[in-house]
Amino acid sequence: MSSEMKKLNVLMCGTGEYTTGWTGSGASKSDKKIGVVGLTLFDLRRLGKVEKLGMVGTNGSKFPAIRKHLDENIAQVYTDMDTTFDAFPEGAVVDPEAYKAAIDKMSAGDAVVIFTPDSTHYPIALYAIERGIHVLVTKPAVQLLAHHNDLVAAAKKHNVVCFVEHHKRFDPVYSDARARAASLGEFNFFSAWMSQPKSQLETFRAWAGRDSDISYYLSSHHIDIHCWxxxxxxxxxxxxASAATGIATSEPYNCVPQTEDTITLLVDWQSLSSSKHKGTAVYTASWTAPMKSGVHSAQHWYYMAEKGEINVDQAHRGYDIVNDESGKAWYNPFYMKYSPSESGHFDGQRGYGYVSIEKFVxxxxxxxxxxxxxxxxxxxxLPTIANxxxxxxxxHAGRISLDEKRPVNIKRSNDEWILE
Structure with missing residues (x-):
């Protein structure tokens, strides 16, 4: 099959933690020290699936430090790993719309991978789709339902692949749980918790509470799993929706006044096969969890149906490590594997962070x-834009509920989902 398939040219939009592992203050201190997107695409190029790579940010002066970081932590660590890429904008230029010049240099059939602040996903994705370019956009795909509907229509019109990077669908535990849920009858109750430590408020201070919130950023994982x-x-x-406040907006984080700490969405569900079966779901996300709880992302969910239940704790996998300095930590070996193979090559092709990007390619x-x-x-x-x-x-309904202090209904109207 690969003989018929040409290699894919890919532009990475966003140069931050998830793409490169580099943050404004140096290498990330999270569980993504050398990033996910760049590393995966460099490896897919080594394996012959990808050809030209580009990277676009808003500030060209960051690229020398990023190239050095990628060279030291990827090219010099793994055998045969080429970390070269074309950068946009070049030089000490700041241009929030540099993505347009970068996309304009591409051809129909090329691909764009978008890992940028939530509020920028829609304009970048639409710009690429309208030029016949395939799009992988990180979650949340967009913040407004109308924008999501626009992207569904545009991807269909221009006949391109548009996926949302919901990598949790490729977590072996989550996908197995989904298969088992199918035999448990009518849905009754779902509860999900996901949190990250307060240190994330430092990483995301530029946009936290201003451009997006913790529900969009974190609850998008488990809401998508439940919808799936x-x-x-x-x-x-x-x-x-309901929210807790007061930590993010105080010392030492000093986020903008409207920043919530923890957001809970209570959602009513209606069975499609039985009018009398209704379910209820509670999705909670927080970025004010304790700093030394031993996990970067605490994550668990519970699913109860007519004939059984499923309990998933993806923070504690029966695998913990104790270090004299940092104490006890629970690692997630299914997500990304950074230790090299026997031959010194990158060895993380089975991690679901990698699989998610490879499926799109x-x-x-x-x-x-x-x-x-x-x-x-x-x-x-698969997590297509339509799915x-x-x-x-x-x-989006949760955001309106918080802002307007009222419940929001989700309805189907003329083949489109709307809020009222």
């Missing part, structure tokens, strides 16, 4: 070769 489990079985109908190449159409992936249970619309509907 419920696909074609039940739909969300009403969202009521494979889909784009397959469509370019005429072997599949973008619509084919909607039926594969993830209800995740955005719930998140």
């Amino acid at each position: 489990i419920m696909q074609d079985k039940a739909i969300p109908t009403r969202v009521t 494979d889909a784009a190449r397959s469509v370019n070769a005429g072997l599949t159409t973008p619509a084919d992936f909607d039926s594969h249970g 993830t619309v209800l995740t955005t509907a719930i998140l």
